Amino acid sequence: QSVLTQPPSVSAAPGQRVTISCSGTSSNIGNNYVSWYQQLPGTAPKLLIYENDKRPSGIPDRFSGSKSGTSATLGISGLQTGDEADYYCGTWDSSLSAGPYVFGTGTKVTVL
């Protein structure tokens, strides 16, 4: 069902950096801004990044976002145990078969 593809899982030790990719097409990521959401276990998703690389108030600068072409990337540096969560990318989609809003397949971040 998900139109945007993410790796199922990534892991790293505390203090290290991880990156999560989000791959789409010209009908979604290629022509729209990307958001990233963090979902801690048993809770609702929380906006982490919007407009590809901007952080809402209160989100630490350890979280960063970027976009190139039809792909986007979320980076988490200085990994902490509290960062263990599922992460989703999301964006608008202009195709008739999807959207108008689509989410990624989700990535589970594990802190070793």
Added chain:
Amino acid sequence: QSTLKESGPTLVKPTETLTLTCTLSGFSLSSSGVGVGWIRQPPGKALEWLALIYWNDDKRYSPSLKSRLTITKDASKNQVVLEMTYLDPVDTATYFCAHISRYYTLWDNYYVFDFWGQGTLVTVSS
């Protein structure tokens, strides 16, 4: 502080219609640029966007579920209601509503799901 809260039945029988209510607090869906969306998440699975409604009553639906969904707003009650017909066990999920804000850049404007309700688990079973 602006919040949203979902409410509705926790157990629904197959073929029945599900009605979910999202009650808004601290903001109004009458304000220009504001919207509310519905998203669901089956247990252990990814998020799936379902529908949204904007302040101007513009409505959008997921193409795969469009025939089964109806979204409406009640400004007087500050609520958004989602109806889903012909429920099936595969519709078992946590259903979230989320606030949508309009953001501006130098060249255009766009919308962001910027905060979410806590979600409500709906189980479809006979």
